[in-house]
Amino acid sequence: AQSVTQLDSQVPVFEEAPVELRCNYSSSVSVYLFWYVQYPNQGLQLLLKYLSGSTLVESINGFEAEFNKSQTSFHLRKPSVHISDTAEYFCAVRKTSYDKVIFGPGTSLSVIP
Amino acid sequence: NAGVTQTPKFQVLKTGQSMTLQCAQDMNHEYMSWYRQDPGMGLRLIHYSVGAGITDQGEVPNGYNVSRSTTEDFPLRLLSAAPSQTSVYFCASSSRARQENTEAFFGQGTRLTVV
Numbered sequence: 001a002q003s004v005t006q007l008d009s010q011v012p013v014f015e016e017a018p019v020e021l022r023c024n025y026s027s028s029v030s031v032y033l034f035w036y037v038q039y040p041n042q043g044l045q046l047l048l049k050y051l052s053g054s055t056l057v058e059s060i061n062g063f064e065a066e067f068n069k070s071q072t073s074f075h076l077r078k079p080s081v082h083i084s085d086t087a088e089y090f091c092a093v094r095k096t097s098y099d100k101v102i103f104g105p106g107t108s109l110s111v112i113p
Numbered sequence: 114n115a116g117v118t119q120t121p122k123f124q125v126l127k128t129g130q131s132m133t134l135q136c137a138q139d140m141n142h143e144y145m146s147w148y149r150q151d152p153g154m155g156l157r158l159i160h161y162s163v164g165a166g167i168t169d170q171g172e173v174p175n176g177y178n179v180s181r182s183t184t185e186d187f188p189l190r191l192l193s194a195a196p197s198q199t200s201v202y203f204c205a206s207s208s209r210a211r212q213e214n215t216e217a218f219f220g221q222g223t224r225l226t227v228v
Contacts, residue, residue, distance in 0.1 A: 101217055102158070
């Protein structure tokens with residue numbers, strides 16, 4: 001069975017500093033990987049996804065994540081955060097053979113002015 | 114585009130009452146699912162469906178029923194509400210047709226309180 005671990009439940013960071021949110025998954029088969037963001041009192045929105053090909057994927061708002069198959073990781077990074085990045089971030093995994101999506105417990109990112 | 118629509122947005126129930134959370138999507142997605150979100154637990158899958166007439170259990174199905182009579186709708190029923198079902202509920206849908214559309218689209222959530 002698949003599972004997702006997000007090692008940090010809360011990450012405080014100063015504005016304009018870099019940040020890395022960690023995600024590790026376990027699966028015996030090929031998977032798709034996702035990062036979702038949830039702003040306060042809202043639903044989840046897709047931030048970026050890895051399906052195949054280049055292991056580095058980017059979002060339109062400056063986030064990037066790198067798929068590392070040997071370490072079964074999909075860490076999310078941003079070189080310089082903004083106040084507006086304050087949100088809950090969820091890593092998720094889904095089998096390529098089509099199956100349900102499993103989410104990690106989430107990481108709360110707080111950007112400090 | 115409406116996307117995934119959930120109703121109601123807020124609901125307070127008394128213990129033992131029943132209710133149905135509605136979910137509708139207009140993207141012709143085959144796959145639909147229900148999650149509950151609790152602090153520190155992330156999103157846990159309750160039930161899911163891969164198409165009309167087909168449903169299956171997720172991680173935490175007890176106390177919930179679902180049905181899928183049409184592609185568009187996937188209601189979640191609480192037969193006898195318990196305080197442990199106080200949570201925020203999210204409905205999601207995704208396509209099976211194309212690899213590039215594998216991500217899930219979420220509704221805005223239903224905040225349920227059982228007293």
